[in-house]
Amino acid sequence: MARLFVVIFLLSEIIGIGLFSTSLTATARTSQETQVQTEVILQLNADALPTGKYTYKFLAGYQSDGQPLYVPVVVIKGLEAGRRMLLTAAVHGDELNGIAVIHALVKELGPEKLRGTIIAVPGLNQTGLVGNSRYYLRSEGGGSPRDLNRLFPGTLSGGGAASRYAGNLWHNLLKGNADIAVDLHTQSTGSDYPLFIFADYRNREIAAMATALMPDMIKRDSGQEGSLETSFVTASIPAVTFEIGGAKRFQQPLIDRAVMGIKNLMVAEGMLAGTVIKPLLPPYVGSSFANIYAEEGGTALMKVSLREAVKKGDLLAIMLDRFGVEKRRYFAPRDGRVVSVASDPLKESGAMLVRLLY
Ligand SMILES: [Zn+2]
Missing domain, CATH: 3.40.630.10 (Zn peptidases)
Structure with a gap:
């Protein structure tokens, strides 16, 4: 009999009907009432x-x-x-x-x-x-x-x-x-x-x-x-x-x-x-964006941080190929402040790497 009880208890827990869990039932009822x-x-x-x-x-x-x-x-x-x-x-x-x-x-x-x-x-x-x-x-x-x-x-x-x-x-x-x-x-x-x-x-x-x-x-x-x-x-x-x-x-x-x-x-x-x-x-405060996009896909190493002031020609990011070999360097096209940087290093061609506000 005891063994049968244990089997029923375990089954009820596994299928989630909580036959023997009064606190679980009470919690579910409370949350339903809140919904109503x-x-x-x-x-x-x-x-x-x-x-x-x-x-x-x-x-x-x-x-x-x-x-x-x-x-x-x-x-x-x-x-x-x-x-x-x-x-x-x-x-x-x-x-x-x-x-x-x-x-x-x-x-x-x-x-x-x-x-x-x-x-x-x-x-x-x-x-x-x-x-x-x-x-x-x-x-x-x-x-x-x-x-x-x-x-x-x-x-x-x-x-x-x-x-x-x-x-x-x-x-x-x-x-x-x-x-x-x-x-x-x-x-x-x-x-x-x-x-x-x-x-x-x-x-x-x-x-x-x-x-x-x-x-x-x-x-x-x-x-x-x-x-x-x-x-x-x-x-x-x-x-x-x-x-x-x-x-x-x-x-x-x-x-x-x-x-x-x-x-x-x-x-x-x-x-x-x-x-x-x-x-x-x-x-x-600025009025325009300069968006710098990846020319080819790869993993981007970001070389600037949010809010950073950059000058024209400063290094912004380095793109690596799938073997870790450098493919291209990206530079600031003008002076500005970094308002957005990629947090996901995986970039396909055309994806934005950095956005400057000026
Ligand atoms: Zn939005």
Whole structure:
């Protein structure tokens, strides 16, 4: 009998039904209840909410198997009225540091400390996040992945699956809930940025936002059609693209600095009490990129670091062939600052090795 009990116990453990594990059952039940308690919403109107902290699952679309695509939303409505700051992360599904930034901010901040409203979306591109991809992954159109950050403001009907996903987010979640917006990114997989901002300096309020976020570097940039940032700016909502390091990892020092920068912006916008910090070392501001691409494939040895000042003719990288023999040296085509370097040494021809800002 004892032997039979042991056999049943082991079998139940192996197939995972946990017959004899009451704590496991209890944990599963608790997490299911938490899921149920997070309200599903089709539209957000943060203005109509009373003071408090709220989490929602925004129904952004449906997958081809009929499963809903939920986007996580956190709203913190302050005790006093004020600006509405929208924070979005992972519109590119491989860019994760912004998710950790939002998690840290919404954990720390409560309605009692806040004047105005924070609307935070820690994970816009659900299919990209699950599929481990920068792109929005879809089954239509032969399955071609789409860059969601080139499709805003999207469409509410027609225009394809990715465009409708973007349009639903734009019209029912994002646009109507923002006075200012910070879209959190990282460099694409295989390369790194420092703390770096794209900002449209033709608008003085946007330039002030960029400085308040205390990045290492800023590019004066007139925008990218279809991006969240440019869609906001076109809709007269000041916005910046905030690049935080590299993809597919959590880089805590950069995450901590981004949190500090966003809180500094909130002070500047009157949303938090305090004094605006002015860093001793101002950010390096440039208007153009010089991208240095690999001419032939191989393994690249990087000879410069992020934020480094380089002069025309300085050595940037050495490309080795598969036997370790040097194939080519890459030099700076002009003076500038290193804003991006390859973190993945494997480079095919045409892949970017270094990006200079000047
Ligand atoms: Zn991005």
